[in-house]
Amino acid sequence: MQYIPRSHCNISSNRKVVRGAFGKAPLFLPAMRPVKSPLVNPAFSIRLASQRDALAIAEMSRTLIEVGLGWSWTPKRVIRSVQDPETNVAVACRGEVIGGFVIARYLPDRVHIPLFAVERGVRRRGIGRALLRWVETTATTAGIGLIRLEARGTNHAARAFYRAAGYREIALEPRMYGGREAGVRLAKDLWRGRASPAGSA
């Protein structure tokens, strides 16, 4: 039986489908017992988002990520992700306050992160790193060894953040955003560096 980590906050739905790697049938993953999130700042914990969080997440996307591009991650779109059985939307929260969030979509051969941000006032406290690790843990638990995402070319903070977390820049695209702004594709092979089974090459 494979499990997907759940937060220690209350979650309305206790089941989420994550498609298995290599085109296997979707896995129904029951919730684990509550576990402490591995956050550097102990005041924050990670939980799955609910529809009630959609407005806050959409606002963070508008003001922290999509600046100058137009607002595509509206509350309705965030709610669709919350409801999508093959997508996790996770928030790092301190009580009712959301300090950061990540959206992760589980595909047969990879996890794609379309949206990720930490509030300005709580950056450089390990919250982004903890959210990214949360996604990586769910990916490996689901048997998926590859994470992919994109960042704006001018977003040097995010590029440094991902590099520090072991992500490699694999492609630069001159017109990734709105047909006019350059973007960079990043990837992390989660299996890399793992010991191969005894006897294998």
Ligand SMILES: CC(C)(COP(=O)(O)OP(=O)(O)OC[C@H]1O[C@@H](n2cnc3c(N)ncnc32)[C@H](O)[C@@H]1OP(=O)(O)O)[C@@H](O)C(=O)NCCC(=O)NCCS
């Ligand atoms: C990128 C982002 C998510 C990082 O979140 P964070 O919580 O501040 O990151 P962490 O505190 O976990 O940082 C982990 C490490 O990443 C690196 N890092 C993070 N921010 C950095 C920055 N501005 N410059 C250089 N390195 C940085 C550092 O190595 C850092 O470790 P350290 O603080 O011990 O030196 C945050 O800056 C953000 O939300 N930016 C705006 C939205 C965005 O760019 N989203 C991602 C692309 S869609």
